[in-house]
Amino acid sequence: MKKSVETIRGDSEGIAYEMPVYRISGSSTEAPSAYIQAALHGDELPGVVAIDALMPKLRRAAAEGRIRGNLTIVPRANPIGANQLLFHAAQGRFDLGTRTNYNRDFPLLDRPDVSLLPGDDVAMSADKRLKARLLKLSVGHDIVLDLHCDDEGVAYLYVPEELWPAMEDCAANMGVDAVILWGGQSGSSFDEASLHPYLKMPRRQARLESRVVTTVEYRGTSDVYPDIAEADGEGLYRLLVARGVVEDTSVETRKAFDGVVAPIEHIEMVPAACAGAILYDVKPGDRVKAGTRLATIVRAPGEDGGRVEVLAPQDGYILTRRSHRATRAGDDLVKLVGTRPSSDARSGALEA
Ligand SMILES: [Zn+2]
Numbered sequence: 001m002k003k004s005v006e007t008i009r010g011d012s013e014g015i016a017y018e019m020p021v022y023r024i025s026g027s028s029t030e031a032p033s034a035y036i037q038a039a040l041h042g043d044e045l046p047g048v049v050a051i052d053a054l055m056p057k058l059r060r061a062a063a064e065g066r067i068r069g070n071l072t073i074v075p076r077a078n079p080i081g082a083n084q085l086l087f088h089a090a091q092g093r094f095d096l097g098t099r100t101n102y103n104r105d106f107p108l109l110d111r112p113d114v115s116l117l118p119g120d121d122v123a124m125s126a127d128k129r130l131k132a133r134l135l136k137l138s139v140g141h142d143i144v145l146d147l148h149c150d151d152e153g154v155a156y157l158y159v160p161e162e163l164w165p166a167m168e169d170c171a172a173n174m175g176v177d178a179v180i181l182w183g184g185q186s187g188s189s190f191d192e193a194s195l196h197p198y199l200k201m202p203r204r205q206a207r208l209e210s211r212v213v214t215t216v217e218y219r220g221t222s223d224v225y226p227d228i229a230e231a232d233g234e235g236l237y238r239l240l241v242a243r244g245v246v247e248d249t250s251v252e253t254r255k256a257f258d259g260v261v262a263p264i265e266h267i268e269m270v271p272a273a274c275a276g277a278i279l280y281d282v283k284p285g286d287r288v289k290a291g292t293r294l295a296t297i298v299r300a301p302g303e304d305g306g307r308v309e310v311l312a313p314q315d316g317y318i319l320t321r322r323s324h325r326a327t328r329a330g331d332d333l334v335k336l337v338g339t340r341p342s343s344d345a346r347s348g349a350l351e352a
Helices: 046-063 126-138 168-174 190-199 226-242
Strands: 002-009 016-024 034-038 071-074 143-150 155-160 178-182 212-220 260-263 267-271 276-280 293-298 307-311 316-321 332-338
Touching: 002 126, 016 046, 016 126, 034 046, 034 126, 046 071, 046 143, 046 212, 046 226, 071 126, 126 190, 143 190, 143 226, 155 168, 155 190, 168 212, 168 226, 178 316, 190 212, 212 226, 260 332, 293 332
Parallel strands: 034 071, 034 143, 143 212, 155 178, 178 260
Antiparallel strands: 002 016, 016 071, 155 212, 267 332, 276 293, 293 307, 316 332
């Protein structure tokens, strides 16, 4: 395993960010290669600790000559966002300088050729430099995993519809609870940018049936625990074994996924009708019927009629809820996976 440190120049002279990258060379040029990154949203740590749990397994496999495909791993993919704190609160989602989400506006390449990416000599902001660098590191890998987390949620994957059901084994091996399929555009997120060059190719050359691209939502921001990290590290390892990146006969891989699978259009982003304190009745993983109370918002505490109920718009599965308990009017409270398209279906990315 080789460690190198990428340097991203900051937005002012004298500032630079360091990003360790770990590489393992595989023994077979035929074997698929894999790229794994975490914390593109700088304050999302479940993927970081999952990678930390994965690494000893990879070191052991490397020492025993069991790594077949090339591996590139970036445990903390956004040192800029990780360093943003505002009044003691981490601000890892949006770049404070450009107001752009770190997982949007990645360059969309017409072919998997990193020479098309802007170099460090191009005058642009540090977040753009970071995005170009991450694509430079990841493009060309057969398996690309981008580890994130939601507010509070089950473990789930966003999978491009072009790669489903071929990626069913990935969901099964990672041990996630749900898969959300998306098509079209998602604001040039990292996963869209990772797949885009291959969608431009002739189908046979693109080998979509063996390609893996996914945004992994490892539950909620606070789900950072030793047992969960270990289980997620094992899930990642099982996926690498199943896909032939790593050889390990002691690992039982899985094929069929029995969790929730739904197109993104089925997601109901249930909004708050008013501002107030949220009292949730449901938690991620719950199943509800249309009309079930999802939450009560305490709008005018102490007053008769000061509470407003939020009801499920259709039968479904609670994928996520918010981690804060003070809501503004119109803020989304819950992601509910319905059995039919949402009347308010959002195309592309669900959130800003
Ligand atoms: Zn994220």
